[in-house]
Amino acid sequence: MPTPNITPGSPCWIDLMTSDPAKAQDFYTQLFGWTYETGDEEKYGGYIVASKDGKMVAGLMKNDSQSGYPDVWSTYLRVEDINAASEAAAANGGQVYLPPMEVPEQGYMGMLGDASGAAVGLWQFGGHTGFQVHGEPGTAAWHELHTRGYDAAVKFYQDVFGWQTEVLSDTPEFRYSTLGSGDDAVAGILDASADLPEGAPSNWQVYFGVDDADATVAQALALGGQVVREAEDTPYGRLASMTDPTGAMFTIMQQPAAAAPGA
Known part of the structure; x- marks a missing residue:
């Protein structure tokens, strides 16, 4: 790794x-x-x-x-x-x-x-230089801002942190920008103004890599977690959101299977 x-x-x-x-x-x-x-x-x-x-x-x-x-x-x-x-x-x-x-x-x-x-x-x-592995099963694999103020948030991260952003989608149904582009992207900003529950603030979400999303959901439930969003297939892998036993929310991400050579 x-x-x-x-x-x-x-x-x-x-x-x-x-x-x-x-x-x-x-x-x-x-x-x-x-x-x-x-x-x-x-x-x-x-x-x-x-x-x-x-x-x-x-x-x-x-x-x-x-x-x-x-x-x-x-x-x-x-x-x-x-x-x-x-x-x-x-x-x-x-x-x-x-x-x-x-x-x-x-x-x-x-x-x-x-x-x-x-x-x-x-x-x-300083002596601590961040996570030592990323994007592997059992580690953080993606970081995503769910925001009620999309335009202001994108500009903020550009101006304060020097983000070079790329617009992934800009339709009324799905507005999304990434830090970096394509396979080099490391974080995303989602316009979640229509999706966040009433009273819920804009927030950052951590995605963890897993080998099997459905098995991980079942295990989390057995350990006292709760499912917030059932596992579903997306263009970016099979995703599910849940909370741990004390209510902290996170998302799991099973990467799509790689295509066979020549497929």
Whole structure:
């Protein structure tokens, strides 16, 4: 599994804020085969790093009952200057939810609200340089913004993160842009204004690769998860959306089978 080449502005890390870390660890271990290492409580607040086959793929942290936030998966984008990125976000219609802070020996993190209100993390590399494997079964495979403010969101990521976007579709039924193009695309922005439930904010969704979407759905249900969107075939693979046992939402993606040579 090659280490991903994570360019500035691209997704570089994901983590889960969970009200029950032990339950979450058990769920994702059985679903994706993850193992864990818990960081020093004083230095890192007990932050848990999840690995797949010995390579770091995600983080987990305790969602304090006083936070007022639901359990949620977050996507972080790589930035080279986190202070400049935070200032640019505020100047382009965003909000700074968590000002840049140093994570000792690892790098710098922050959290923004984009121009459509979706929360997105920032990470400036230090000792920690993002996920070590991506796009394989049991690891993050895609990152997607579901937004109520599509035009504002696309411009925000262009202006703040330097995204070179490509319009995949621009019909009234389906508006979608990607960061990068074709097989080199690493994230997407979906106009979800007609699809998000009433009261649900714009949000980033994490997609995980799996070998068998239907088997993974069945296993997740047996482990206490819930199905949000049943498995269905799409041009991008067989997809299903669900929540883990404490309600954090994610999507699974079974890649389409490769065509046989000469087919």
